[in-house]
Amino acid sequence: MFPIRDHNPSESTPYVTYALIAINVIVYLYGLVALTDDATLNRFYYDYAMIPARITAGENYPSLVTSIFMHAGFMHLAGNMLFLWIFGDNMEEEMGPIPFLAFYLLSGVGADLAQYASGPTSQVATVGASGAIAGVMGGYLLMFPKAKVDILLILIVFFKIFPVPSWIMLGLWFLLQLLGGVGADPNGGGVAYWAHAGGFIIGFVLTLPMWLKRGAAGYWDATDGHPPHPDAQYRFQKSSIPVVKRR
Template sequence: MIPLRALLYRRGTPVMTLLIITVNVLCFLFEMAQPFYLRESFIARYALIPDQPHALTFISSMFLHGSLLHILGNMWFLWVFGSHIEDAMGPAKFLLFYLISGIASAFVQFIVYFGSPIPTIGASGAIAGVMGAFLVLYPRVRVVTLIFVVIFVTTVDIPAAFMLIYWFAIQLLSGLGSLASISNAQGIAWFAHVGGFLAGILLIRLFREKRARYQYR
């Protein structure tokens, strides 16, 4: 399932969401501009590596991505859900919320895979926090979603609660399954997604405006 847009009114231009996307894209371009023989050391310096923890990497790792598909997927999810969460709390609070969610997700990944030498990169943990916030604020909002059924592709309007809980269940079950082969199961940081999502659920009450907008369309 790929979300295309939420059927929810947005008050204005989501400036901070666009800024975060821009920064991520610029970081990715800089990363890809590194000579191939230096790229691995560049990622190792700024990625979160559980057996070599540095405070800076809990933040820097969320601005690195491993491939074009990786960053495109993350930035698309951020746009679909983040633009509405920014609308609910304002740009400054949204930036703080995003960063805290990302740090929380990295911390969970660090704890679960403590001692692992495998680098963790990507914005998906922070974006998972945004998705958790969306679940709390707008569970009944319908999300236009692209669905693949065998060889057919169609779109359906799915309640956000169903889509996001389904997504979270996949992350949790996949993460638990990956623990059976922890040495080589970190192609996807499942527990970063789980940690970020739960952080978003817990934090949103502190960050949203008291009169958050609930105008559906």
């Protein structure tokens, strides 16, 4: 189960969101072209990924930023960019381009620090934009709890797209990160659950001043938790592929 789009169209061009997606894609493509052997790849990760043991040793603090533009594979990149594309444009529109960029970077750094706190001596590299994007999701939940998000549900051979309020989708996602983090081994690699959970909380907290300025619960009363503009309307077109009946 994962989101494919929301019904919350932005009314301005989200240049920063597009630029962040482009930078992540360029860094990934650079890795495919330039990091062609294990030694070069390992050195790249050592220099730019967030490795908790190095932070504990007082080394490589810039990796708290550089690591959020690195990805471990195509699906890692694609999933993160899908989430950024869905939720980033609305937060950029609400905050403005420069404040949104600062918000994104702070969420990413905070997410890395949350992952670091779960295992300060770990030598496992942390990479990916998901912590920063989790911050965007936390802010989105606060601003638009009832915005519709289309979910693709896959159950073996069953496929279904249906809309749910963002608080259900984002709340469930956050709960899964917390549950995953409780049982995770910081020295074992895999999903950086605490980066996700930490980034989400940081993004939520960083969005609080804007939400309070808009009227706090009064903002929800005025918008009913929906976007402050009409929802996007989607409909599925009938397929042009003819149906062949069984004989």
